[in-house]
Amino acid sequence: MSKKRVKTKTKTKTIPEKPSAIEESLSDRIINLLSQSIRLFWEEVKNSYRTKSFAAFAALMVLPLIIILISYAVTQYPGMFNQVQISLFLNGIYGEDGAILTFRNVFAGTMGISTGIGFGMGGFATIYYLGVPIIAIVTILTSGIIAGDREHGTLPVYVSKPVYKTQLVLTKFFGFAFISLILTILVYYTMYFIFAFSILAPLGILIEGISYTIYVANNLILITWIFILTVGSVTTLVSSIVDRPILAGVIALIYLLVVSFFSSFLMFFLGSIADALKYLDLGGLATNILNVNILGFEYYQAIWDIISRAGFIAQQLLGQLIDPITAITILISILLVTLGAACIITQIREVK
Numbered sequence: 001m002s003k004k005r006v007k008t009k010t011k012t013k014t015i016p017e018k019p020s021a022i023e024e025s026l027s028d029r030i031i032n033l034l035s036q037s038i039r040l041f042w043e044e045v046k047n048s049y050r051t052k053s054f055a056a057f058a059a060l061m062v063l064p065l066i067i068i069l070i071s072y073a074v075t076q077y078p079g080m081f082n083q084v085q086i087s088l089f090l091n092g093i094y095g096e097d098g099a100i101l102t103f104r105n106v107f108a109g110t111m112g113i114s115t116g117i118g119f120g121m122g123g124f125a126t127i128y129y130l131g132v133p134i135i136a137i138v139t140i141l142t143s144g145i146i147a148g149d150r151e152h153g154t155l156p157v158y159v160s161k162p163v164y165k166t167q168l169v170l171t172k173f174f175g176f177a178f179i180s181l182i183l184t185i186l187v188y189y190t191m192y193f194i195f196a197f198s199i200l201a202p203l204g205i206l207i208e209g210i211s212y213t214i215y216v217a218n219n220l221i222l223i224t225w226i227f228i229l230t231v232g233s234v235t236t237l238v239s240s241i242v243d244r245p246i247l248a249g250v251i252a253l254i255y256l257l258v259v260s261f262f263s264s265f266l267m268f269f270l271g272s273i274a275d276a277l278k279y280l281d282l283g284g285l286a287t288n289i290l291n292v293n294i295l296g297f298e299y300y301q302a303i304w305d306i307i308s309r310a311g312f313i314a315q316q317l318l319g320q321l322i323d324p325i326t327a328i329t330i331l332i333s334i335l336l337v338t339l340g341a342a343c344i345i346t347q348i349r350e351v352k
Contacts, residue, residue: 033167036167037167037170037171040167041171041175041178044172044174045175045179048175048176048179053140054179057137057141057179057180057183060133061137061183061184061186061187062183062186064128064129065187065190067124068124069191072194076110080195080199081198081199083102083106084102084200084203085099087099087101088203088205093205094212099200099203099205099209100212100213103195103196103199103209104213104216106199107192107195107213107216108216110125111126111191111216111220112124112126112127112130113126113290113291126287126290129184129187129224129227130223130224130283131260131283132257134228135231135257135260135283138180138228138232138235139235139249139252139253139256140249140253141176141232142176142231142232142235142236143235143238143246143248143252144245144248144249145235145236146169146172146239146240146342146346147243147244147245147247147248164347165343165346165347166343166344166347168346169240169342169343169346170339170343173232173233176232177225177232180225180228180232184224184228185221188217188221188224191217196210219290220290223290224286226331226332226335227283227286227331229335230282230332230335231256231282233334233335233336233338233339233342234256234338235248235249235252236338236342237338237339237341237342237345238252240341240342240345240346256282259277260282260283260284278322279322279326282331285322285328285330286327288323288327289327289328289331
């Protein structure tokens with residue numbers, strides 16, 4: 001009697017992975033990525049304080065502050081104080097021609113906002129902080145964000161560690177953003193509170209004046225900071241393409257000077273042919289935002305007063321005006337697009 005061998009198939013049960021385990025590992029990965037990014041960001045900030053470039057950046061940011069305050073103390077203060085005092089005596093604290101609105105106008109005029117009021121150094125702040133000087137300074141400072149690591153051979157060292165190249169670019173840029181924000185706050189708040197304490201405090205309206213006019217300093221800080229970041233993001237994009245910081249800085253500086261400095265010149269002679277250039281003029285966009293946000297309808301009234309006296313160049317002046325919502329949208333879009341493009345290019349480029 002033959003024994004039949006019965007082959008039994010053993011079914012192997014596959015135990016599905018628990019979703020909670022996946023979620024935990026993913027959450028741990030995100031937490032590690034964030035903690036690593038914060039650590040890299042803080043190291044970037046600490047290392048920046050020890051560099052000569054940061055010292056030069058800080059000195060050049062504070063230099064106009066010193067010049068404006070010296071001019072204010074020596075020549076401008078008596079005229080400003082008398083104007084606010086007369087407004088307080090004739091029109092009271094509030095109102096269209098009151099002391100607080102007059103103080104806002106004299107401070108904004110000194111910073112370069114188009115109020116039709118000038119006091120010697122009027123406009124120097126925005127000419128400097130929203131013009132060619134800061135463009136040149138920021139371009140030099142940010143030209144080595146990526147190209148500097150490539151030139152010195154430190155980019156492969158970073159990449160050999162568990163660090164994304166995009167993560168590296170963003171932490172370096174955010175470090176620069178943090179430092180520039182601190183310096184911008186220091187500059188504008190110092191000027192604002194010196195003006196406020198020296199003019200409003202002797203008249204007994206310090207608290208009222210600050211509560212109604214500090215938004216001027218806040219707007220100056222915010223728009224100037226966004227302008228600085230936009231210039232830095234354009235330079236960072238060039239730095240992601242070019243391997244040498246000096247060359248990257250020169251290319252970015254030439255481009256920014258052409259669109260920011262020569263756009264008004266070309267618009268004056270070419271008219272509507274060069275009209276699109278005004279949307280690439282970073283300083284012009286920032287100035288338009290400040291003028292309208294701080295002065296509102298009064299800005300358009302001041303512009304009309306200028307145009308009514310301008311005669312044949314009135315059309316050119318009107319052509320340079322940009323709606324503030326359009327201006328801030330374009331400025332932030334340029335910042336985000338150029339920074340995103342720099343991250344993508346750096347991520348896909350081969351590390352040598």
